[in-house]
Amino acid sequence: MPIPKPLFLHRPRTWLASGLLAACLALPPAQAQTAPVATLQTAGSEIVFTIRQMGVPVEGRFGRFQAQIAFDPRQPAGGSVRLSIDTGSARFGAREIDAEVGKPAWLDAAKFPQAIFTSRAIKALGDGRFEVSGELGIKGSTRPLVVPVQITQAGGASTARGRFAIERLAFRIGDGEWSDTSLVADEVQVRFEFALTGLPPL
Numbered sequence: 001m002p003i004p005k006p007l008f009l010h011r012p013r014t015w016l017a018s019g020l021l022a023a024c025l026a027l028p029p030a031q032a033q034t035a036p037v038a039t040l041q042t043a044g045s046e047i048v049f050t051i052r053q054m055g056v057p058v059e060g061r062f063g064r065f066q067a068q069i070a071f072d073p074r075q076p077a078g079g080s081v082r083l084s085i086d087t088g089s090a091r092f093g094a095r096e097i098d099a100e101v102g103k104p105a106w107l108d109a110a111k112f113p114q115a116i117f118t119s120r121a122i123k124a125l126g127d128g129r130f131e132v133s134g135e136l137g138i139k140g141s142t143r144p145l146v147v148p149v150q151i152t153q154a155g156g157a158s159t160a161r162g163r164f165a166i167e168r169l170a171f172r173i174g175d176g177e178w179s180d181t182s183l184v185a186d187e188v189q190v191r192f193e194f195a196l197t198g199l200p201p202l
Helices: 012-026 095-101
Strands: 037-053 056-062 065-070 080-086 114-126 129-138 141-154 157-167 187-197
Touching: 056 095, 114 141
Parallel strands: none
Antiparallel strands: 037 056, 037 065, 037 187, 065 080, 080 114, 114 129, 129 141, 141 157, 157 187
């Protein structure tokens, strides 16, 4: 009786197809590629916030912040942003107020040295406008936040600008007697301008 050939000799094409399929499944998907990394330039960048004390606007700013940005304006869904702000760098330009803002009732900079925004999704709106959705963490509290961003480019450099509002009491900023919104309004307006290099063209 003739000895039957092994099964793999009867179906070489089947085994070849299976091998190719396995190799394809092992390859990383195209969307797994990382987005280009942009660099935040300290010079030309700022984060400014405005509160109202007894109806009068008072402006302050953060002196130190860093950002990790991986973003291609033409493929925004694959991008990410992580912004960290040194809460101890908050300044109003008045010695007495500057001495208070880092204390436990306000930003409690010793216990919570950083405020952090982490993006979860980025959506293009057209004409260099984007919507960045994420989470903002300040003083141990985290809240969802949607930030509109306008990007302009000139001479190989990019500028990202935007503004948004937060409610300070949602982050326990201004505890105790300062929770009275007739003294200090709950709403805080924030605007930013970031000078970036390494961002691909719009």
